[in-house]
Amino acid sequence: MKKLIILVLSFFVFACSDNTKKEFSLTDHIPQDTEIFLVSQDIQGFVQELAANDFIKSNKFPLKERISSQLKFLEHLNLNHETGISFSNLASETFTFTITTKKDSALVQLDSVKNKAVETITEGNVDFQRIELNNSTFFLHESGNTAIISNSRQKILDIGNQTKLLKNESFEKAFNASDPNKSSVFIKHNAIEEISDFFNKFNFPNFENFAEWSVLDLDVSGSGFRANGLSLGSSSTKLLEVFSGTTPKNIESARICPEDFLSMYALSFSSFGKLHSNLQKIKTDTTQANYPKVLDHIREIASIQLKNGDMVVLNAVEIEAAKEQLAGIGDPIETYRGSSIVELNTDLGLRKVFSGLLNMKRNKFYTIIEHFILFSNDADVLKKALTDFQNSDVISERSYFNELIGSLSSESSMIFIAQLPEFIEETSENDKSQKLKLKKNSLAALQIISEGDFAHLHGIFSNSENSDVAANGAEQMASIKLDHPLVTNPVFFKNHRTDQMDIAVQDENNLLYLISNKGNIFWKKQMDSQITSPIYQVDLFKNGNQQLAFSTGYNMEVLDRDGNKVKGFPIKFNSALTQPLSVFDYDKNRNYRFVLTQNQRVYMVGPKGKAIRGFDFEKAGSDVIKAPKHIRLGSKDYILVAEESGKLNILSRQGNIRVPVTENIDFSENDWYGYNGKFVSTAPENELIEISQQGQVSTKNLELAENNRVVANDDHLVYLNENQLSIDGNIINLDYGLYTDPQLFEFRKRTLIALTDTQTHKVYVFDQKGKLLDGFPVYGNSPVDIANADLDSRLELVVKGEENEILLYKL
Incomplete structure (x- = not known):
């Protein structure tokens, strides 16, 4: 097992590279006595994943200093192409490594090295260099479009003379079967005694004879490793x-x-x-x-x-x-x-x-x-x-x-x-x-x-520390720490490349992060100010590729999943936006309408960032006090614009009054929803307000407290009144606390209601009948997002933990 550690630690000291297309054959330059071989198209990404891995970060291996010292010079290499690393003589005090990559004039960076020496040597038909960088010595041989680096002079000569190279049918099959888009490790079974000893501890006595070569394509996460591959036998390996x-x-x-x-x-x-x-x-x-x-x-x-x-x-x-x-x-x-x-x-x-x-x-x-x-x-x-x-x-x-x-x-x-x-x-x-x-x-x-x-x-x-709860109960899957406190609630964002969910969040320095559901940071981007709206997921080009849309203090932004600005955006304003961005997709056909508000003015723009012609509602009679809301009742679309004066405008898609509301409304902090064929919200105290599609206003005295909170959809009405949670009239008595607004999530035929007590740091998730899900409450400090974030059938929940922490739970 120590030798496997060598493999991992070798990459821990790399500095490195972008992906390139495969332009040369690594298999033509592998030493015959290779015991472990690792190949990567993107060493930089692989190293970053290793550096973020909890197991690597928290352990000091016995051989770490020796390995780090022996491979220290790699920080002066620009490994910008596909790279293979051969390890030989792993049982010896000083193992042999041989690095193969594409020839590049920028491969060795000497400018920043004070103590250096380069000697050109010719032995027979082989020209190579002996390079000393500080206290490290290695040899470099370039032939055609290939560069070979090794700590063994003999390996350089053998490769230069094309002798003692690995020519093995099982290895070639394994290499051809490996995933070129992943970092892969190849293991020669009968060469690594300690790996065989490790499996012998399982009571499996024949690992060395099980196969000749095995290949594993590696995926590294914040808390562990995954690998998929093949074992291939030969005439001498019958097991x-x-x-x-x-x-x-x-x-x-x-x-x-x-x-x-x-x-x-x-x-x-x-x-x-x-x-x-x-x-x-x-x-x-x-x-x-x-x-x-x-x-x-x-x-x-x-x-x-x-x-x-x-x-x-x-x-x-x-x-x-x-x-x-x-x-x-x-x-x-x-x-x-x-x-x-x-x-x-x-x-x-x-x-x-x-x-x-x-x-x-x-x-x-x-x-x-x-x-x-x-x-x-x-x-x-x-x-x-x-x-x-x-x-x-x-x-x-x-x-x-x-x-x-x-x-x-x-x-x-x-x-x-x-x-x-x-x-x-x-x-x-x-x-x-x-x-x-x-x-x-x-x-x-x-x-x-x-x-x-x-x-x-x-x-x-x-290597994650999960709780001992029943298989169907909530369990913590990941804890992701950022350098600075969060200022937005973490939300899921669809990764169209993996069909999983990533996590988007912004910190107090206005850095927007996109993070994998395993905790790896894809990127972080500086924004002009704090994000003021939900982070919407859109598909502007109708090709399945997802973008992030949101508003900040003065801008409306759309970024692709790599953090790049989408053409036509941002839309910049000279004065502040006074309400969060709203996004309408009337027919769920990705013909998006982005709605922005400045005081009394309402702007509607399309997927290319241009104003939508034919939307005639440009200015309210008084300041707009909520983000405009799209509600669909039956087959009809409505746009609701609430004014400070108490007027509620219920508009058509074109911005014309569709439902005349003659009464002024005493608006609460709650939004408006479509429920049971009507528009519903609450007054600041006591009453549930319902407005019919003909404009008739009615109220129900529910004896609501001033801080009541409501959420609804076509089929469910949920409100929180002090410590009482009502789900379609079913009352659940909660402990007194400081609760976030209840949230409704729909998954096919399953409805979930979530809310968080920020005073006791507890997240509650109920089903539509008011039953608390197994394993809840769990720790959290914000509203949540719930989605199927990975490839299994169970749902995941993301929430803020400590001030700079994202927590991911499996339901």
């Missing part, structure tokens, strides 16, 4: 073929795996007979061709490590038939919580059957939970498993585990899962200097799905 002719299955052992487990390694198969036949073909010892017949009824076997012992789990598809095969081979020694614990009087022979694929001790006891047969060398381990299962203290009941598993394929041939803090502490040597800082509930998983002579790989490392 991949063990699952040939069998079908991967859903891994179910998590249902009886205690929540405080260390690791779980599970195998699944559609036919044990076929698996056994494949195992016999790769074993040198074929003395035991038979196997216990209970395995004919098994479709999964798992090895689970606990702090106080291990257990092996057989998942039976026919538990009664499996029980019959176990009958007579042991004696019950006690009944614990309704289940018999049986002491075996003969060895089942599971160790020999699975040798080469799964290490296990001889098991003395077994018990049965539903259709699972649990074996252990310690009866107390089985008692704990029974207790935890009955108390639902199993890993499948933990939301952070289900989130991790939800990121993987539903079916596996092999899967490795570790609860990292405990697993590493229990399986590592007692070297305190090497202890890693990992958050509670940090998990790692590697899933293998066999396809004959190759296998799909899916890996994830999650």
Whole structure:
């Protein structure tokens, strides 16, 4: 595992680059003895992601100073093109690295280096340079459009003479299968002893022979890593073929795996007979061709490590038939919580059957939970498993585990899962200097799905500290800290490139940020002043690409998702805008109307930033006191403009009076909504105001307090009256507090109502019947936004945490 750390830390010291198109072949210059190879089109982005990763930031690795010193000179390189890094001799004190990239006159920057020396050397037909920068020495060879950098003179000569280069069919297949848009790492299985040792701690003894090369395409987030790739075998690596002719299955052992487990390694198969036949073909010892017949009824076997012992789990598809095969081979020694614990009087022979694929001790006891047969060398381990299962203290009941598993394929041939803090502490040597800082509930998983002579790989490392709530309850997914306090509420913004949601927010320095839902900052842009309106999501060009539209003190802005100004914007005003921007899309066809207000004047502009002709309402009789509002009732569109005088203008699309309202209205701070075919709002005290589509005004005395808050849509009316929340007439009594306006969110047939008590820092989310969702309240200090922000089926909620913090929750 230390060698994997080398890989990550190597990039931690880079300074770097923009994406370029692939213009040369990296595979022509890779040393033959490469053990790990990493390739990236965009090292700068990769390094930034690594630098923001909590695990990288918070840990001081034993080899960090040596690696940083050895690679310090890389800060003087401009790696502006696709770059590959080969690592060799990783077991030695000084490993060998070889960097391959496109030749560039600006590759090595010497101007800012005080202590430097460059020597040109010719050996045979190879010309190269020996470069000293401060205390670092490396060699540079340029040939054609390729530049080679290494700390090994011999590597430069070998590459220059085109000798001792990696020519391997499995590697080439892996390279061709990697994603060119991601940073990818290639691992030679039989070269890295410590990786093999790491998997051996899972009781998997044959990692080095599982495949010849594996490739993983990497995604780095603020709290973890994800990887997807392939393993490819050769004639000398037969282990991949063990699952040939069998079908991967859903891994179910998590249902009886205690929540405080260390690791779980599970195998699944559609036919044990076929698996056994494949195992016999790769074993040198074929003395035991038979196997216990209970395995004919098994479709999964798992090895689970606990702090106080291990257990092996057989998942039976026919538990009664499996029980019959176990009958007579042991004696019950006690009944614990309704289940018999049986002491075996003969060895089942599971160790020999699975040798080469799964290490296990001889098991003395077994018990049965539903259709699972649990074996252990310690009866107390089985008692704990029974207790935890009955108390639902199993890993499948933990939301952070289900989130991790939800990121993987539903079916596996092999899967490795570790609860990292405990697993590493229990399986590592007692070297305190090497202890890693990992958050509670940090998990790692590697899933293998066999396809004959190759296998799909899916890996994830999650270092986020999530709460232990039920799988369907609210849990914190991310905490994103900015350098300065927030002045707007964080909102979701559609990422049309990933089909997920990013987060937009502004800080007190008027910097607007766009941040991924994993916490990576895409960009920040200086605005002229604070954003005064909601941040609207628009598609001005009707091509699926999303833009951000909003108003500031004097401007209306539209930015694309890269933070660039869209042509025609901003629209600048000499005097301040007095109401927030409104955006109308009457027919949901993306023919947007942007509505801006200055005192009595109302401006309407189109997608190109030009005034809309045919909108005749330009000036009210007195100052406009709310942002103009579009309401659709049935098939009719209305524009509502409220004036300081008490006049409510209900207009047509053309700006003409569509509904004459003769009465003056005592406006409250609440907005107007369309509900039940009418326009509704509240008076400052006591009354709900309703206006029909014919202009008739009526009121209902709801005994509202002065600070009442209302929100509505076509089907639901919600209001907050002091500590009482009314949802369609259903009253929920809340604790007294300082609440934000209630918010309504619609998701297909699901309606959610959210509000935040900023006094106690609690966010509440109710369903339309007034039931508080599981896991709420959660911590927060602002109105929220709710959306399906990632690729799973659960919703996410974003809210302000501390003054400079964004919190992301999963519902």
